[in-house]
Amino acid sequence: MLQVIPIQSRSQISEIFANYSPQTQSWLVSDLRTKFELQQKILNREGHYIDESVLRASDLWKILLKRLDPGLRLVSDPFARSLLRTIMDEHAEILGVNSSAEDTVFSYIDQMAAVIFHPEGTQRLEEWFENHPEAMNRWKEWYLRARFCAIKLLQDHRVITADWITAYLQNFNDLERVWNIPLIVDLSGEISRVEAEILRILSRSVDVIVLEPSPEWKEDFHFLLKPYEDLRAQSPKPVPLKPVSKKEKRKEVLRFSGMLAEIKNAVGLSRQWLDSGIKAESIAIIAPDIETYWPVLQAYLEEEGIPVQKDITHKAQSLPAVTRWLAYLRSKSGRLSSSDLEISFFEREEAQQLRYEEFKALFKSLYVNEDLARNEIVQKVFHDQLDMSGLLGRDEFVAKALMHWHSQETDIVQVILRELLQNATSSNKLVWKEWLSYLESIVAAKEYTLEKGNPQGLMVTKLMSAYSDKVQYRIFLGMTDEALRSRNKTQLSGQDYFDLAKDIGFYLDNPDQSDLAFELRLLAEADSTHDVYCFGATDLSGTLCSPATFWMSLEGEHEVLSVPAETRWDELQYAVDPGLRSLVLPRKEIIEKRIQQDLGKLPQDLISPKELPRISASSLKTFLECPFVFAAQRYFKLKDLPEVDLDVDHRTRGQLAHGLFEKLTVEPMRFDWTAEELDKILEDVRKEKKLIFADERLWIPQKKKHLSLGLRFLDFEKKWRQEFNKTKTLGREKQFKFYIDPQTQEITKESKENAFCISGSVDRIDGHENDLVVIDYKSSAGGTSAPGSWFKNRELQLLFYMWVIEKGLMEDVSGEVIGLFYYVFKTFDRKKGFKLEDRAGLLYPNSKRADKNANAETKEAYLSEFSQLMMATLERIKAGECEAKPVEHTQCTSCEWRRQCRAPHLS
Template sequence: MVSLMKNALKPYDDLLGEAYGGDPAWQPEVREGISFGRFSTRLAEVKDSVAQVREWLEGGIDARKIAIVAPDIEEYWPALELYFRQEGIPASKPSTARLGSYLELARWMSTLRTAVSKVSSGDLEVFLFAGQAEARLSFDEFRVLFSNVYDVNDLSRARHLFEAAETTEAETAPDSARPLSVAEFLAWALKYWHSGSDTARLVSLLQVIGQEVPPALELTAAQWLGYVEGLVARRELTLRAPDETGVWCVSLSSADWLPATHAIFVNLCESALRSVENSPVSSSEGQKIFADTGYAVGTTDRQEHEFEFLWFLNREWTELRLNFAATDFQGRVLTPSRLWMWAGFTSGQLKLRPESPRFTRWDEIQKQPVDAIAGAHGFSGVRVEGLKLALARDVDASVSGWKPSREERVSASSLRKYWSCPFIFAAERRFRLSDDPVLDLDLDRRTRGNLLHAIAETLSAEPPRWDWSDGELAEIVETARARQKILLGDERLWPAVRAQHIRLARCFS
């Protein structure tokens, strides 16, 4: 072992005499032709990038010499694709969609997970609402009943919803411990496929399964389901093939080989170039392992993208634009990368304030009259009228016919709610919206208070009594629960809850 260790550390022999400390004066070179952009949102960053690409194309630059690069281009591609389509700019990136993003497959997988007793609130939501012309219950009722779901027994909270559903029409799930061949599993699983759904994407999935799985292989139903879930999550369908003569749209890890001379780098924020991961090995332990063995344990501070960006920055570029957006597509605040700030500071171009993006073709289209836009896109008359109506409502609300009622009963509690939040007050009083507590393994405070109030109301009725028996108190608790229509997350907990309220009723009486 010692001899092997010596051989493993042989490349470090030259460090025994004097440790290499690096060149403290070294810094990456910022070449000419680099410009910087700072924007308030990623959408503004996309618009300016597309406008810059169009300017280069109009200047005679070949599309194959232009690239848009990001640490992860998939975050930007949905917006970029739409703007490229409006501009008529070809792109070398294909448009794809994962199988799991299609409604019929998502519904099928949700039903299968429920069938093998892997019940979750999200799967039930897809099963009950996706693709339904008429919902079987309101979403508020669903939220109350199934926000907290722990096992298949919780479906009994609304058993009538599942009596005529696909989960009971098909055969029950096979024994969880019995191995099945792929043919047996698919014969069972396909019984849960919605009869009115398109089968084209299902056929493509079955073709992959037929190519990958040996016929003799046997697994349990849960294992087969996990395999199919992985396929649905990974498998992609090509919606539009890439244009081989178009603009490059790639992630940073794929940018080293690009034959581009003009590039735009987007999403230069700290979180995109530098990530921190949790590690079971602390930094001090990692340093000790390195000192004892010479092997560097991976640090929790990941800087691979920073290294790749420095490599990218030092290429020969005719023009290079480095952009940063202060917020992402969800509105979260972002911090500029230290390398972006360093490059801007050393070149004297550091952007301190956000700038307005340049106009794109989409902006020009939106400035046109509605009839001109409708004629260019071939909108139907009904769609044009709906668009005009929506625009009028957005501009001056002249279409709205709602008027506040002059007669409104106001109590002290209503005034307190209005003072706390006028929006919630309007939602409850004017729009009749509710925020009922969800079912769980314990009664929430509001439900418990309603139950206690109903019990106390019965016990304090005239004529007063002070000789209630335990049986009578139990009947009062049951009656109060029925009158208040109180549900429990698990009915097996009701005896304990009832006994607790009987004791409280005994103290009250």
């Protein structure tokens, strides 16, 4: 017999529970937490219960399926998806899509299961499409694809997911013969039309009491509650339950800047309630999806010392050993990605031989397996790829995967593989990528318990499991439209759902009718003492959120931004920082100081390095342009290496040109090099400089381009030396190194305390007898300026080299520098720079227009000003200056260190 009892308030359920017999009846609930709470009530009243005393609806459907079709296997969604992708690839020609559309097809199966598995479902739908051509054009093909794949899963693979069970049970006319225990059904808004039909069939042989939520506003959710209306038509008129008087409660409506502020307020308010003597088990923190809040919320509650009923769990994928395992399997499977290669390579001992920045430069851009050859060590580790050809059985895949599990801890891998073995049988055969994809989905979903919840602790739960007799103080988080609304991944419109229900009787889950919104309104009317409804304007990623309609309907100041209650972490700001006791500053003052520093209102603290950094011409310029970039490179040892990619970077091209010119300028200089000889030189330069190209085919055009450059270089040099026949190249990539104390300005060849190591390399030094010309190769004239602007533009390289030579600090090279030139090899122009006009004619030509400043006095002024600038800069470096103060903010847009920078204009 079927009986529907309207429930106006959840408190009325206690009257039904008083007459409930756990030994002879089953109480049907929707969620696990409610099941456990009901079992505890039975234990307190009866002292014991049997397994069937309280069942989740999903448990009952599984029992019925097992008894009616024992050969059909229940599998998880991820495994069903793996099989689905295989089916779609095998029948791509028929379906018109391949496995890339798996998510859409799976969504249609989920949404349309009641129609797909109904004996007459497709026929009725075909007739419906004839009267709805617009809907037919929009999603009929997707429905047919979904039906084809669902039938394949069911008939060929003999598998089904939990969400499709009730739809499949429609095919059995003798449901009542496999169940003989009377039922009390308490599913609130989580009941479907198919489930209602199953309950109606079961009522032929057993008593079925259905508790229908009947609040005054139920017409607002007419579509959602339609299954109860159908059942009510089959039920005799019920005896009304005793009305329950509603007690007064306090309600608060709070608006916060974001989810983090919601969390802080919830924890701070919970602490206030606990301090006032309220029991922890009487307090609940509730959200539509509590898992989005839980990682941060749990950290705050732990710091506060508040016990919670919720188990503290972690995802399997958060374990480093599991992450490395999957990364290694993907990397060995040809699914190259920079992140996977990094994770799997740096767990190995071989990684000690390769600096991290070098690895990132080499492998940030990966395209094919051959790219692994950019480094011998990496290639050696990943050279032997796994055989992915053909279909693999379950056991074969497990064996191959376990060969690469290198951790000593095996508990978690047993949990993961147990899930795989439960869903897949030994006869299942999939391609390697599908097995690996399934393994990844298990790892993403599998949780392991770190700490069991405290039964007397604060309740932290999702909205659909939030009802409890014990809870009187409730904090509702996430009152946003996005959190309460279902997402529709199909192309069915809201009107389609209503038309399908009205025309052919299929009440599918309509995303416009949210069971979360329904449950929220029910909970709002349940007995409690103090309810707080919170809306955060942004989520944890900073995305703007819209307030829920229900939250807006509550009385309160919706536009006033609330300040969250203080937590233990806020109190710690006032505590003394143990690591900074010498400063005798409260932590709050330290944080305020650092905020002021970030805002640029206070100078940054100075660095006290253990040893002075090495200085070169380029690092000197870097410090003058931005001390923070200098600190990143010299103190923090960060490197900005060019990435190996399909576009050959400027540094690689520059190294190739410099190496070529170095070989060609050996004295006595030859001008009759053949193309074959130049080809060999370029190959040698590439090997010496260890230049790597993303694709070997990129080397051929680069070599050809530089071979042409070499020939033009020789032609230019030949003409130059015919005109200036005394010219000899005295230094090529000439290196120097010395030590200098900026305070005493003492220069030594040996290391000395408080002295900087100065080093560098000059591209080229030409000369005759005592006259010297310093040459710096440039690919283009960009970034170079006239001597009068060198100090203004911090263009100090040529002056730096002249200062070193004139101080006699370069071995095997001595004399007077009479010219400083940029050698622009794009146009073969080496006239730009500084020169002494009265010494022209021997190593360089006269200027067309005489420059009155191109004299010895100007040169000495340059040297003097450079020396002063260098010493002053070295003093600043020695003092530990590292503030992010770029000379020009425009340089920050391309700065490699902008993510780590604390410059106020970047905040």
